[in-house]
């Protein structure tokens with residue numbers, strides 16, 4: 001059964017896109033067939049894999065609107081075995097449309113149904129909000145991966161997010177479970193990072209992945225070359241962390 | 254005339270809240286009467302100034318709904334001269350309500366009209382999206398301050414944001430002008446930061462503030478004490494940068 005993972009946190013800039021790209025890539029490097037669905041109108045996951053300027057009909061927008069299928073729009077990436085459904089800015093327009101239809105929360109789930117046999121893993125990169133696009137991802141997914149930056153503001157929003165996940169499980173998607181909470185951009189030298197990490201591990205215990213992703217400038221450089229870290233600098237600390245994460249994700253299957 | 258500044262960028266985690274809090278605080282420390290309006294359902298600007306758990310009726314939500322006024326809900330902060338209109342999570346619910354009314358884009362402008370005589374500056378902290386809350390801020394404001402992180406993804410969204418600002422000026426608010434673009438979290442040692450900063454200065458030239466805010470852990474620590482940087486560590490590089498920014502903002506009046 002295809003594992004469908006929503007990568008989400010309404011707090012901005014916590015490493016959702018970086019995690020979605022590099023986790024999917026590390027799994028593909030290990031021979032797993034993976035798909036990355038870019039559900040953010042900013043289209044950072046698309047740009048980070050070198051795919052720019054997708055036409056609405058050839059993007060997640062077209063898939064959500066029911067005009068086209070995953071099979072027709074998924075494109076290959078720099079990593080054999082990793083495909084991408086690119087986003088475009090028009091996706092922001094989909095929000096107004098989905099809010100006004102009856103089962104607007106199910107658009108992505110319906111669009112993905114029966115389309116995923118070729119993939120063992122699907123990752124959905126979400127925008128920084130708890131709006132209709134993120135709800136669509138939580139309805140279509142069976143698992144949720146929550147990146148958390150080891151900083152004060154990032155901790156604030158966690159309770160709101162976990163509440164939203166619980167609501168979606170109750171009302172829309174009973175299969176939804178938390179795959180894990182990932183501490184990102186960890187600078188172990190700072191007191192605030194150590195305090196927040198300890199807080200997260202205390203409150204969320206078993207959910208928190210053993211691996212934490214260190215702050216590593218190579219992860220910030222890679223997307224400007226359209227490459228995941230495994231193809232940009234496979235020996236760096238950032239790459240090691242995402243390979244370790246891939247192993248933990250597989251073991252939590 | 255009260256200067257109303259929307260602090261916005263749909264890219265997440267670029268320093269919108271940190272800039273809104275500390276710029277408003279530095280102006281207030283210099284004797285300017287300032288108001289900070291928290292328009293983000295995450296309510297980070299509120300928590301960062303030590304204000305938590307505001308009731309919907311005593312928050313930006315109540316003001317947008319027309320149930321109450323700025324004068325009735327604005328609370329003092331750790332800095333004399335700086336007031337805050339706190340946010341609450343219910344603000345996310347306002348989005349669905351505002352989208353469906355005719356002049357939903359003007360709710361904040363109407364709510365602020367005639368309420369601001371006591372203030373020389375009003376700053377509006379926006380969520381990481383280009384949705385109805387951010388449009389409300391752009392309609393209510395006369396100026397836009399755009400924080401940009403010196404990283405690749407942050408550059409991507411700038412064109413989309415400038416387009417949105419131009420659209421709002423054309424259709425909803427002819428007075429809207431760009432106050433400036435602020436480079437944030439600058440780690441001058443990294444190549445990507447130097448490249449992105451050079452790019453931003455080349456494309457946006459006169460808009461870019463002379464001052465850039467360095468990456469400085471004290472800025473990340475201060476909100477966990479409910480204090481702006483001027484009250485947490487007035488001697489640090491982060492504080493110096495925001496005092497310099499305050500001077501530049503005043504000179505661009």
Ligand SMILES: Nc1ncnc2c1ncn2[C@@H]1O[C@H](COP(=O)(O)OP(=O)(O)OP(=O)(O)O)[C@@H](O)[C@H]1O
Pocket residue numbers: 011012013014015016017018019040044126127128184185186213214215216217218219220221223238263264265266381404405406407
């Ligand atoms: N471990 C890391 N070390 C250094 N930089 C990182 C790391 N992870 C992410 N970054 C950088 O930090 C910034 C924010 O990361 P990213 O864009 O992945 O977050 P996001 O949660 O997807 O943001 P948004 O909320 O806008 O969607 C990016 O510029 C990215 O390159």
Ligand SMILES: Nc1ncnc2c1ncn2[C@@H]1O[C@H](COP(=O)(O)OP(=O)(O)OP(=O)(O)O)[C@@H](O)[C@H]1O
Pocket residue numbers: 010011012013128151152153154264265266267268269270271272293297379380381437438439466467468469470472473474476491
């Ligand atoms: N100059 C800086 N140096 C170090 N840390 C910073 C700096 N500016 C902001 N931060 C930290 O970086 C994180 C992101 O900043 P902030 O929350 O202000 O961004 P934002 O754009 O408001 O995010 P969102 O998109 O979620 O609203 C926070 O944890 C903040 O404390």
Ligand SMILES: [Mg+2]
Pocket residue numbers: 016017018040044126127
């Ligand atoms: Mg992202």
Ligand SMILES: [Mg+2]
Pocket residue numbers: 269270271293297379380
């Ligand atoms: Mg913010």
